[in-house]
Amino acid sequence: MTGRFITLEGGEGTGKSTQARRLAAALENTGLSVLSTREPGGSPGAEEIRSLLVNGAPGRWDPMPETLLLYAARADHVGRTIGPALLAGQWVVCDRFSDSSFAYQGAGRGLTRETIRRIDAVVLDDFKPDFTLVLDLDVDTGIARAMSRGGAESRFEQFDRDFHERLRQGFIDIAKRNPDRCVLIDASGSEDEVAAAIWAQVARRYGLS
Numbered sequence: 336m337t338g339r340f341i342t343l344e345g346g347e348g349t350g351k352s353t354q355a356r357r358l359a360a361a362l363e364n365t366g367l368s369v370l371s372t373r374e375p376g377g378s379p380g381a382e383e384i385r386s387l388l389v390n391g392a393p394g395r396w397d398p399m400p401e402t403l404l405l406y407a408a409r410a411d412h413v414g415r416t417i418g419p420a421l422l423a424g425q426w427v428v429c430d431r432f433s434d435s436s437f438a439y440q441g442a443g444r445g446l447t448r449e450t451i452r453r454i455d456a457v458v459l460d461d462f463k464p465d466f467t468l469v470l471d472l473d474v475d476t477g478i479a480r481a482m483s484r485g486g487a488e489s490r491f492e493q494f495d496r497d498f499h500e501r502l503r504q505g506f507i508d509i510a511k512r513n514p515d516r517c518v519l520i521d522a523s524g525s526e527d528e529v530a531a532a533i534w535a536q537v538a539r540r541y542g543l544s
């Protein structure tokens with residue numbers, strides 16, 4: 336049997352990466368074979384493209400070339416990492432995927448949903464996650480958390496507050512439009528509380544305990 340493809344999504348500072356690690360560990364504890372990966376990145380070529388996207392000034396890329404770089408990375412990641420793992424029966428936990436492009440490059444940077452949908456259709460041919468956990472947090476708390484991490488890979492954090500507000504609404508909108516695939520998780524609680532909320536959803540969906 337092929338594995339399952341689970342993604343975590345959300346704006347800056349929502350705790351997604353920590354929660355992705357915890358979810359992967361919880362799945363492994365049930366005896367499943369799990370591959371943890373991330374976007375942009377997750378394959379050698381896609382990691383090289385990542386550094387073009389997450390470093391430098393916010394205005395370094397216009398929205399369209401930024402989107403095409405993301406989808407170039409995604410094509411490589413799906414072809415070389417995610418696809419083979421699923422075919423081998425592994426469960427894949429991915430920190431961000433296409434929903435981030437609809438939120439960041441769409442709601443955030445202003446490309447229409449239809450534009451991204453067309454690119455997505457050409458590149459991914461209807462390949463989607465099986466289940467997506469969308470972490471929701473108020474913008475000021477998220478930005479403060481992200482800033483406190485400091486340092487590198489901060490290109491998107493530097494966009495203005497309105498950008499981050501549009502992102503949050505973009506993710507909420509994605510969850511509403513895809514109720515069979517997505518669930519919105521309140522990320523304002525402690526790390527343990529959020530991990531428990533995520534595990535409750537995943538365990539129920541897949542009959543795990």
Ligand code: TMP
Binds near residue numbers: 389435492
């Ligand atoms: P990360 O902070 O979750 O590691 O993600 C790196 C940045 O890349 C983050 O600021 C969001 C951005 N991003 C997009 O803008 N569009 C996308 O499709 C993806 C996957 C990430």
